[in-house]
Amino acid sequence: MKRVLIKGQVVWILSFVIALLACCAEGEKREEVSEQDAFQAFFASHSDSISVAPRWMRAEALRRMNEAEDSLVKYNYLSLTLKTYLMTSQIDSAWLVLHHIQHFAARQPFSPQVADLQSECLNMAGNLFARTGVMDSAKKAFQSAYEYRLKGTRIADVPDILMNLADACNRLGELDLGASWYRKALLLCDSLELPSTKRTPIYYGLAQVYVALRDFDQCDYYYNLAGQEYERMLPYEKYIYLNNRGTSYYYRGDCQTAMSYFRKLVELTGGYPDMMFEQNLGKLNLSDCFLQLQQPDSAARYMDECRPFFQKIGMTTALYYLDTQAIAQALLQKEFGEARRVLSHSVTPPDIDPDMVHIRNKYLQQFYEETGNYKQAYYYQKNNLRLDDSIRNERVRMHTADLALRYQQDSTLLAHRVMIRETENEVLRLRQAHLIVACMAVLAFLVAVFLYLYNKKKRALMLVENRRMVSSLRLENIRNRLSPHFIFNVLNQEMLSRKQETEQKELASLVKLMRRNLELAEQLCVTLEEELDFVKTYIDLERRSLGDNFFPVIQIAPDVHPSLVFLPSMLIQIPVENAVKHALRGKEGERRLWIDICRRDSGEVSIQITDNGGGYRPNSLHRGTGTGMKVVMQTIQILNAKNKQALDVEVHNVVLPSGETGCQVSFLLPVKYDYRL
Incomplete structure (x- = not known):
């Protein structure tokens, strides 16, 4: 029995220890998740600071890295500092941090979070390779970053990597592949429902592809799409947009327009001390424009300013x-000695862009012509002609490849092409055999199509005319029903309340009311000023029967101009009449009526008619026939049928500040509402 008891105690103690260890492990896991969530929240709220304030971002990321306990979170913060080093053009420091992170990531077991970190490192490695001009390595790094990102959790960052991959392909001359990656990034943005600002870099990237292909119509199309988001771009995105758009005008030979963009670029980057690379690249482009405009002194100024920087980074x-x-x-x-000195020290990189070689050859041809070495001049002229042919052929090939890739994924279009090709072949065979018969058949077919389309158009016009006439008759019928209904209501009320001869003023008001009612019955729409004048006349006539406890209030917001606002005639009058007749007339105590008119932020005019008559009650003895509101609803329904934005109507009971229940009728008049049939 003792052995059994001791064994049970041991089992209980072991269970308690295991449970305690599990709780600790779960607590550590919760802490780990909490640190990861904190990093994600920090990155989401301060990602713009990487380009706007990189040094502050670096200091804050290092501080948080020292406070974090999870090693993966520490290196995520360190990856943020890596981005800031790239933004401040501290290439050596960036490489050092990059190797440190890669060494850590290589030793970790696979997980989606580690895949995100590896993707981040490879993406930054691609940017560093691109910054130093090693584009083959940049392309390979971006492709690996893309593959790792698909295994991670931050799928929304995939379009950014695809844009970098597309840029690398463009700089390698693989324009068709670059355009394909850009379009894949656009497709991902649409499928992930990312904000429009994510598409902006893709648009100006595609535009740059078409600059290289010298398709300036497509280029301007995509630049205009990107320019719509200019004010919401980050500084680095603004730099890319201005630089690339200026380059597009440079290649068109419009150096004045190109300079306007490059000047704006230099001015922009001058406000951000960490954008030294971007600022010096803008100055480099400006100097070339000045040379094209035959202004060597201005060009020399910008060349002298940017050369030390590029020598320092070794670009x-x-x-x-x-x-x-x-x-x-x-x-x-005419300083030929200086030209010889530059040529003797100049080194041609192995991956230089053909356009730059073409420009260099043009100047070398000019140099040797002016120094009398015509053999060398002819050599560079011949090289440029061969390069022109090569570039032209390459552009044609790239343009063709771009078109092929654009339509390759569209299987429906491919099937349609096959069907058209088969039809064309069949038509060709028929033409060879029966040319005259085919021509007559085509002519007969065209005549039949013309007659069919003509009759169809005629029927459509007749249908539109019939609909217009029906709508006009319906409105006329509604107005004819409305006018007598209103006049008889007023006259009956006057006869019931009149015990003696009224004063001339009241008779004049009644005559005015009847005459204005007849005028409104003939009009489809009136100004708010005319409608309120009619309503005020009606309220003045009803004051006598409602007594001193009747308090009508009309409030018009200052930004509403009654003479400029149009609305269906009697839109306010009918709810006011219903409120007076069915809600306020039989009410004890204070009888209140409010007409509030204001303009919303979207420009729509809001009209609210509210009373304190106890609210709308369908079973009330005073509820009336509903003819007036029925006419209002039918009128609005007909007008809404031909307008894109509807005139909204709401009728509901409300609880007033005094605690009473009232009925509120609300109208919302859209901007640019069309009252014509």
């Missing part, structure tokens, strides 16, 4: 471009 493509400009400047100033 060989930019230095090659600067040397080309220096040669052009020397030729403009």
Whole structure:
């Protein structure tokens, strides 16, 4: 028995220890999840600071990294500092941090969160390779980043990686693949329902593809789409937009327009000290424009300002471009010795863009012509002609490949093409055999189609005319029903309440009311000023029967101009008449009526007629026949049928501040509502 008891105690103690360890592990897991959530929240709310205030972002990320206990969260914060180093053009520091993160990620077991971190590292590695001009490595890094991101949790970041991959393909001359990746990014943005600002970089990326293909119509189409979001762009996105759009005008030969964009770029980046790379690239482009405009002194100023920066970061493509400009400047100033000096020190990078080689060859041809070395001049002329043919053929090939990739995924269009091709072949065979018969058949078919379309159009016009006449008759019928109904209500009320001869003023008001009612019955719409004048006349006539306890209030907001607002005639009068007749006349105590007119933020005019008569009661003895409101609803229904925005009507009971129940009729008049049939 003792052994059994001891064994039971041991089992109980072990169970307690296991439960305690499980609780600790669960607590650590909750803490880990909490730290990960904190990182995601921080990144979501401060991601813009990476480009706007990179140094502050770096300091804050390092502080949070030191406070975090989870190692994966620590390295996520460190990845943010990596982005800030890229934004401040501290390439060496960026490489150092990148290798540190990659070493950590390689030692971790696979998980979606680790895949996100690896994708982030590879994406930044691609950006660093691109910044230093090693585009083959950049493309490979972006492709790996894309594959890892698909295994992670932040799928919404996939379009950004695809844009980087497309940029790398463009710089490698693979324009068709670049356009394909851009379009895939657009498709992802649509399927993930991402905000329109996510599409902006894709638009100007596609525009840059068509600049390279010299298809400036498509280029301007996508730049205009991107420009619609300019004010909401981040500074770095504004830089890319301005730089690329200026480049598009440079290639068209419109250097003045190109300079306007490059000047705006330099002005923009001047406000952000960390955008030194972008600012110097803008100056490099400006100097080229000045050279094209035969202004070597202005060009020299910008060349001298940006050369030390590109020498410092070792960007060989930019230095090659600067040397080309220096040669052009020397030729403009007839300083051939300086041109020879630049040529003797200039180095041609292996991955230089063909357009830059073409520009260099043009200046070299000019240099050798002016120095009398016609053999060398002919050599560079021949090279440029061969390069022109090569570039032209490559553009044609790329343009064709782009079209093929655009339509390759559309199986419906492909099937349609096959059907058209088969039909064309059949038509060709028929033409070869029976040319005359085919022509007559085509002519007969065209005549039949013309007659069919003509009759169809004629029937459609007749249908529209009939609908217009029906709508007009319906409105006329409604008005004819409304006018006598209202006049008889007023006259009956006057006869019941009149015990002696009224004063001339009251008779004049009654005559005015009847005459105005007849005028309104003939009008489909009136101004708010005319409608309120009619309503005030009616209220003045009813004051005598309702007594001193009747308090009507008409409030018009200052931004509403009654003479400029139109509405269906008697839209306010009928609810006011219903309120007086069916709600306030038999009420004890104070009888209150409010007419509130205001304008909403969207521009729509709101009209509310409220009373304190106890609210709408369908079973009330005083509820009336409902003819007036029925006419209002029918009128609005007919007008709404031909307008895109509807004139809204609401009738409901409300609890007033005094505690009483009242009925409220609300109308919402849309902007630019059409009252014509």
